[in-house]
Every structure is written in C-alpha cells, then in structure tokens.
Amino acid sequence: xxxxxxxxxxxxxxxxxxxxxxxxxxxxxxxxxxxxxxxxxxxxxxxxxxxxxxxxxxxxxxxxxxxxxxxxxxxxxxxxxxxxxxxxxxxxxxxxxxxxxxxxxxxxxxxxxxxxxxxxxxxxxxxxxxxxxxxxxxxxxxxxxxxxxxxxxxxxxxxxxxxxxxxxxxxxxxxxxxxxxxxxxxxxxxxxxxxxxxxxxxxxxxxxxxxxxxxxxxxxxxxxxxxxxxxxxxxxxxxxxxxxxxxxxxxxxxxxxxxxxxxxxxxxxxxxxxxxxxxxxxxxxxxxxxxxxxxxxxxxxxxxxxxxxxxxxxxxxxxxxxxxxxxxxxxxxxxxxxxxxxxxxxxxxxxxxxxxxxxxxxxxxxxxxxxxxxxxxxxxxxxxxxxxxxxxxxxxxxxxxxxxxxxxxxxxxxxxxxxxxxxxxx
Amino acid sequence: xxxxxxxxxxxxxxxxxxxxxxxxxxxxxxxxxxxxxxxxxxxxxxxxxxxxxxxxxxxxxxxxxxxxxxxxxxxxxxxxxxxxxxxxxxxxxxxxxxxxxxxxxxxxxxxxxxxxxxxxxxxxxxxxxxxxxxxxxxxxxxxxxxxxxxxxxxxxxxxxxxxxxxxxxxxxxxxxxxxxxxxxxxxxxxxxxxxxxxxxxxxxxxxxxxxxxxxxxxxxxxxxxxxxxxxxxxxxxxxxxxxxxxxxxxxxxxxxxxxxxxxxxxxxxxxxxxxxxxxxxxxxxxxxxxxxxxxxxxxxxxxxxxxxxxxxxxxxxxxxxxxxxxxxxxx
Numbered sequence: 001x002x003x004x005x006x007x008x009x010x011x012x013x014x015x016x017x018x019x020x021x022x023x024x025x026x027x028x029x030x031x032x033x034x035x036x037x038x039x040x041x042x043x044x045x046x047x048x049x050x051x052x053x054x055x056x057x058x059x060x061x062x063x064x065x066x067x068x069x070x071x072x073x074x075x076x077x078x079x080x081x082x083x084x085x086x087x088x089x090x091x092x093x094x095x096x097x098x099x100x101x102x103x104x105x106x107x108x109x110x111x112x113x114x115x116x117x118x119x120x121x122x123x124x125x126x127x128x129x130x131x132x133x134x135x136x137x138x139x140x141x142x143x144x145x146x147x148x149x150x151x152x153x154x155x156x157x158x159x160x161x162x163x164x165x166x167x168x169x170x171x172x173x174x175x176x177x178x179x180x181x182x183x184x185x186x187x188x189x190x191x192x193x194x195x196x197x198x199x200x201x202x203x204x205x206x207x208x209x210x211x212x213x214x215x216x217x218x219x220x221x222x223x224x225x226x227x228x229x230x231x232x233x234x235x236x237x238x239x240x241x242x243x244x245x246x247x248x249x250x251x252x253x254x255x256x257x258x259x260x261x262x263x264x265x266x267x268x269x270x271x272x273x274x275x276x277x278x279x280x281x282x283x284x285x286x287x288x289x290x291x292x293x294x295x296x297x298x299x300x301x302x303x304x305x306x307x308x309x310x311x312x313x314x315x316x317x318x319x320x321x322x323x324x325x326x327x328x329x330x331x332x333x334x335x336x337x338x339x340x341x342x343x344x345x346x347x348x349x350x351x352x353x354x355x356x357x358x359x360x361x362x363x364x365x366x367x368x369x370x371x372x373x374x375x376x377x378x379x380x381x382x383x384x385x386x387x388x389x390x391x392x393x394x395x396x397x398x399x400x401x402x403x404x405x406x407x408x409x410x411x412x413x414x415x416x417x418x419x420x421x422x423x424x425x426x
Numbered sequence: 427x428x429x430x431x432x433x434x435x436x437x438x439x440x441x442x443x444x445x446x447x448x449x450x451x452x453x454x455x456x457x458x459x460x461x462x463x464x465x466x467x468x469x470x471x472x473x474x475x476x477x478x479x480x481x482x483x484x485x486x487x488x489x490x491x492x493x494x495x496x497x498x499x500x501x502x503x504x505x506x507x508x509x510x511x512x513x514x515x516x517x518x519x520x521x522x523x524x525x526x527x528x529x530x531x532x533x534x535x536x537x538x539x540x541x542x543x544x545x546x547x548x549x550x551x552x553x554x555x556x557x558x559x560x561x562x563x564x565x566x567x568x569x570x571x572x573x574x575x576x577x578x579x580x581x582x583x584x585x586x587x588x589x590x591x592x593x594x595x596x597x598x599x600x601x602x603x604x605x606x607x608x609x610x611x612x613x614x615x616x617x618x619x620x621x622x623x624x625x626x627x628x629x630x631x632x633x634x635x636x637x638x639x640x641x642x643x644x645x646x647x648x649x650x651x652x653x654x655x656x657x658x659x660x661x662x663x664x665x666x667x668x669x670x671x672x673x674x675x676x677x678x679x680x681x682x683x684x685x686x687x688x689x690x691x692x693x694x695x696x697x698x699x700x701x702x703x704x705x706x707x708x709x710x711x712x713x714x715x716x717x718x719x720x721x722x723x724x725x726x727x728x729x730x731x732x733x734x735x736x737x738x739x740x741x742x743x744x745x746x747x748x749x750x751x752x753x754x755x756x757x
Contacts, residue, residue, distance in 0.1 A: 008674075058674055059673075059674030139456055139457075143457070185742035185744070186736070186742060186744045186746070186747065187563055187564070187736065187737065187742055187744075188742065189742075190649060190741050190742035191648075191649040191741055192649075193645075193648050193649070211740065211741070215651075216648070216649065219648055219705075220648075312456065312457065312459075314480075314489070314654070314655070314658045314659075315489075315654075315658075316653050316654040316655045316658050316686075317653050317654060317689065318651060318653035318654070318655050318740055320653075321651035321652050321653040322651055322653070322740060330691075334689075334691045342669065342671040342681065343490075343667050343669050343681060343683045343685075344490045344671065344681055344683060345489040345490035345683050345684060346490050373740065374651065374653065374740040376479075376655045376659065376738045376740070377459065378457050378458055378459055
C-alpha cells in the first residue's frame with residue numbers, strides 16, 4: 001500500500017483565543033490530525049506575513065494562521081491588521097505559484113474547541129490532497145510583456161541644453177551645492193554629481209538615463225541638491241518625504257518626462273521643468289496586462305516560471321540597492337540575529353528575498369523600474385511590484401502611491417467591515 | 427601552430443560522445459543572456475553568442491555549495507563532503523576564462539590547498555575558442571597579459587576557420603580528451619583574423635600605493651550602488667563566506683557561498699565593528715585588491731580583462747577608466 005503523505009503544517013495561533021481553543025479541543029478529547037506544529041503568538045497581529053513565507057521556505061507543506069474573531073481581539077485591532085497583511089501575502093504567494101489550498105487564515109475563539117478540530121482537520125486534509133510541494137524551474141516559459149510606454153522625449157538634445165542652463169545658474173548663484181543628473185559614460189549615461197559650472201556642462205539627459213536618481217539622495221543628505229526626476233521618481237520622493245527620510249527644503253526638483261504611471265504630479269510639485277509639463281501619457285492603457293496573464297496560468301506554471309526567474313538571480317542585491325524605497329540600514333536578508341535567510345544562493349532563498357522586497361514595497365512602490373533596469377540577470381521584478389499594487393488597489397482601493405502623501409499606507413490602517421478573499425469569511 | 431582541423435559537425439558529434447562520460451558545460455541562451463550551463467544536448471549550445479554574460483567561476487567555486495553535511499543516521503552521524511561526480515568539459519571558454527583559472531590556481535592550489543577547488547580543477551578540461559568574434563563591451567585582456575588568441579591557459583584552443591576550427595592541443599589533458607575526435611589535416615585554411623585589443627596603461631604597484639587616499643575613490647563611490655554585480659560576474663573575484671544551516675530533515679550543512687567586498691555586510695565582524703564602513707573604502711578595496719594586494723602576494727593581477735564588470739555595472743563604473751586614472755596620476 002502506498003504510504004499516505006503526512007503534510008507538515010505550521011500553525012500560528014493567537015494566545016488569547018485560538019491557542020486556548022486548541023487547548024479546549026485537547027481537554028475535550030476532540031480528535032484532530034497531529035500534522036500542525038503550533039507556534040503560539042501573542043496576537044494574530046504579531047504574525048508578520050513573512051513568517052508564512054519563511055515556513056514555506058523551510059519546508060512546510062501548508063501554513064495556517066488562527067486568531068480571535070474580528071471584533072474580539074484582546075488588543076482591540078490586532079486581527080484587523082493581520083487580515084490585511086495576510087490577504088496581500090496570500091495573493092502574492094498565489095502569484096508565485098503556491099496553491100491557495102496550502103494557506104488558511106481563520107478565526108477560532110477560546111470556547112470553540114470543536115471548531116478548532118474541524119478547521120485543522122479540513123485544512124490538513126486539503127494540504128494532504130495537494131501532496132508535497134515541489135516544482136522544477138522552467139526556463140522556456142516566456143516572460144509576459146505589456147506594451148512599452150513611449151520614450152520620455154522624441155528629441156533629447158533640447159532637454160540636455162535646458163538642463164545644463166538650469167544647472168549652471170543654480171551652481172553659479174550658489175542656490176544648490178550639487179546638481180544630480182546624468183553624464184555620458186563609456187556605455188550609456190551614468191549618474192553625475194555636478195558641483196561646479198564646468199561639471200554642469202557635462203550633464204546630459206538621454207534614453208539611457210534609466211535609474212531613479214532619488215535613490216542617490218541618501219548619499220548627500222544635508223546638502224542642497226538639485227535632482228533630475230521623472231514623474232515616477234517624484235512620486236517615490238514623495239513617499240520618502242512622507243516617511244521622514246529627506247527634507248524637501250534641501251531639494252530643487254527638475255522634472256522631466258511624462259508619467260507612465262497612475263497619474264502625474266502637478267507641475268507645481270517641481271521647481272523647474274525640462275520640456276513641457278508632465279502629463280499622463282497612457283491614461284487609457286491597461287496597467288496590469290502582464291500580471292493578469294500570469295494570474296491566468298495554472299499554479300504549477302506560475303511556480304515553474306518564477307523558479308526559473310529566481311534561478312537566474314545572482315543575489316547581487318542590485319534591485320534593492322537601486323531602489324529609493326529600500327533604505328533599511330540592515331536588510332532582513334542579511335540580518336544575523338534572528339537570521340531570516342541563510343547565505344545560500346539558491347532558488348528558495350532568492351525567491352524569499354524577492355517576495356520580501358515586493359511585500360515591503362506594498363503601497364509604496366511607484367513603478368519607477370529602477371530595480372528592473374539595475375538587474376544584471378534580466379528578471380522581470382516589476383511584475384512582483386505590479387502584482388502587489390494590483391492587489392492593494394483591488395482590496396483596499398484608492399491608493400495613488402506618492403500622489404497623496406497624507407493618506408495612510410495600506411498596512412497602517414483597516415476597515416472593520418472589509419471582506420477579503422481567503423480571510424475566514426466563509 | 428596547429429596543423430589539425432575539425433569540422434563543426436564532427437565537433438558536435440565529439441561533444442555528444444563526450445557527454446556520455448563527462449558533464450559538458452557550454453554557453454547557452456537563457457532569456458536575453460548567455461551563461462555557462464551543463465548541456466544535455468549539443469543543440470542547446472549558443473555557438474555564435476560571443477562572450478558569456480557571466481563567468482564560468484561557478485563550476486570551480488560554486489556560488490553556493492554544501493561543502494560538508496552532517497546527517498543523523500542509525501549509526502550516529504554521517505558526514506558527507508562535497509564531491510564532483512563526473513569529470514567536466516568546459517566548452518566555449520575564452521582565453522580570458524582560462525587565464526582566470528590560472529590566476530585563481532595561485533591562491534587555491536597553494537598551501538593549504540583548497541580541496542574542493544582542486545578536485546573540480548583537476549577533473550575539468552578547458553576547450554576554448556579564440557576570440558575571432560570579439561571584442562565585446564569592456565574587453566581589455568591585452569592589458570593584463572592575455573590576448574584574443576592566447577593559448578597557454580586552455581587545454582585545447584579552437585581557432586575559427588572556414589567550415590570549422592583549427593585545433594591547437596595545448597596540454598596533455600587536452601590531448602587525452604581530443605583523442606576520440608575526428609581530426610583531419612588543415613588544408614591550407616587560415617584562421618580568421620583576431621581583433622586588435624589595445625592595451626591600457628597599467629601603473630606599477632607603487633603608483634597604486636600612492637593613490638590610496640585619492641579623492642577619485644570617493645567620486646566613484648558616490649554613484650556606486652553597493653550591489654555585487656561586478657564581483658559576482660567577475661571570473662576571479664573569489665571572496666566567500668562560510669556558515670552552517672539546519673535543514674528541515676535535521677541535517678546540518680556547512681555552506682560556502684560567494685560574498686562580495688561591495689556589500690556593506692561583507693566586513694562586519696563580532697561586536698558590530700566594520701573596518702570598511704563606507705562605500706568609498708569598499709570600492710577602493712576592490713581595485714586595490716586586484717592591482718596591488720593580490721599581485722604583491724600571488725604575483726599576478728586579480729583581473730583578466732574580460733570586461734564583464736564594465737558591461738554589467740548599472741552605473742557604469744568602468745575598470746578601464748580606473749586603470750587609466752591611476753596610470754595618469756602616477757605620471
């Protein structure tokens with residue numbers, strides 16, 4: 001007889017309700033499968049969704065999070081926050097090819113011993129039916145693409161001339177210490193920190209000026225800097241200003257190009273403009289074409305595709321280093337205590353890193369594509385960020401990232417009555 | 427000079443036969459990139475792809491390898507060490523790829539010998555192409571003792587000629603491998619011309635010492651992202667980290683993985699101290715190591731001029747400009 005597959009399941013149980021519910025199931029002699037390894041947490045709100053990804057990375061076949069029923073949280077709101085974060089992580093994991101049957105969030109109170117046994121029993125059965133989790137990388141699956149946005153300008157030469165003029169004046173009048181722009185390099189253009197009028201004459205703006213220069217502002221904090229930014233860059237800057245990372249009064253913003261994102265900042269957001277005022281050039285263009293194509297694939301194909309992408313990854317961190325919003329002093333990926341990741345340069349660790357980065361950019365990424373342009377391995381990282389943006393927009397609505405800095409980020413707020421997929425509303 | 431010729435289809439047949447006994451590693455296309463990978467079928471080989479985007483270092487010093495594994499067993503604890511199974515053929519290497527291994531040999535095969543590297547090196551035969559199809563973005567091999575037709579660090583050098591390759595068997599290892607191939611006499615075909623690769627000025631060690639406090643390093647660091655692309659695509663950057671991890675099945679692995687001097691965490695030590703806390707120091711370290719520290723210790727530059735770091739750097743930090751800068755500063 002074939003051996004039955006015994007899944008290994010990690011359960012995160014809130015101390016006040018679900019853990020007590022599990023206890024009651026035990027003392028009431030209810031029988032339930034012993035596949036769940038229980039981790040007791042003070043509140044479901046303590047469950048960083050990365051715990052779920054971590055458990056899967058370390059070999060769990062399924063992960064279940066149980067908390068107090070909405071409205072019953074011992075700390076008033078913890079489970080509402082947990083629900084939001086879980087909902088985004090769930091969709092992201094599904095996008096990466098994890099089958100939804102392997103994930104569950106539900107609510108079990110201290111008096112629901114029988115319900116605990118039922119929920120755990122159902123979940124274990126569902127995971128058992130899925131079998132072990134392993135999908136090989138398939139490099140032959142082509143990356144879905146969306147129509148490319150038009151170039152920022154038809155003719156770059158006038159922009160360069162205008163930029164040099166503005167920069168020269170700013171430096172000569174000592175209104176700024178640095179003009180942060182681009183110069184012609186040996187292969188395409190590269191960032192230039194112009195400090196003198198002579199250096200300003202080297203500035204260029206062309207189609208190879210790809211990275212988000214806002215990222216370099218942290219190297220020159222406390223100096224007065226004029227910076228060349230595109231609309232998506234400017235929205236990222238707004239996020240940084242909102243998060244208290246930079247001081248707007250030290251900055252002189254030289255806006256350029258039209259926005260390929262959600263909507264433009266008003267011209268008044270800039271201190272000077274190269275060419276005409278920013279406008280939305282693709283208002284009618286569907287934003288998530290490529291993401292939707294992947295959404296339509298079977299889970300196994302999604303897993304095979306992403307495993308191939310993560311297989312290509314060098315773990316060089318160029319994406320993180322090129323991202324203006326990845327500014328942690330110490331990245332979780334390199335943290336030693338506790339160590340979230342081993343140093344292994346393998347598909348699991350690389351996949352976890354990218355998942356973590358996408359998750360930490362939820363509601364923050366403005367689609368500047370700096371990560372994509374910096375990646376030496378050609379991984380379509382933008383798709384991960386777009387997926388998260390799509391989920392956040394669909395579930396919580398109305399996040400114009402970087403346009404409306406007064407608005408709370410999706411994970412710092414909640415609505416009590418929101419109904420989120422896979423979040424125990426059944 | 428070679429007097430032997432192999433037709434392209436005979437070469438394919440030979441590789442197919444070899445794959446019965448050897449792991450054949452060759453350039454393959456993956457997405458829009460060209461990388462060395464073991465091939466199951468010679469049809470996967472990207473013959474006309476030029477220089478690979480990433481080096482073949484992975485097959486001698488793997489990006490990630492469990493060098494020792496401790497596994498619970500009935501008898502107690504079973505200890506396994508990493509071993510390469512079948513011998514390897516690195517096909518489609520370029521002269522600089524061969525030179526890179528010669529440079530690493532100085533370190534890894536010197537006392538104490540790195541057993542893992544030594545085994546892979548001994549079991550691998552290098553079959554390379556002369557760069558008649560080069561040069562590529564960033565190439566400067568002639569500056570550091572190489573050349574587009576340099577034979578000495580490969581086991582077999584194939585020089586493109588009309589309809590196939592002139593075969594230059596360099597080493598005994600190459601001789602043993604090629605014995606099974608169908609070679610014929612060259613029939614007057616001349617190898618295709620090789621490109622001119624202009625050498626750059628290379629400053630003396632004292633000049634590098636004198637530039638230690640050059641403000642130039644700070645200028646480079648200002649735009650450096652602090653990513654690891656240059657070190658991971660480099661054929662000779664060899665830094666690694668060793669740490670243990672526990673596997674879900676209870677085994678413990680001792681992992682050896684690439685590390686990079688460009689990452690802030692690379693030099694961090696116990697107590698939170700970091701002797702190279704700034705990106706300026708880390709950028710300087712990379713080039714000082716390549717052109718001063720390594721030559722002093724091992725007698726050769728830690729660079730073979732393959733140009734991959736130039737082609738891949740997201741902010742165009744160009745090692746050729748650095749060489750030129752230091753040489754000019756010395757004048």
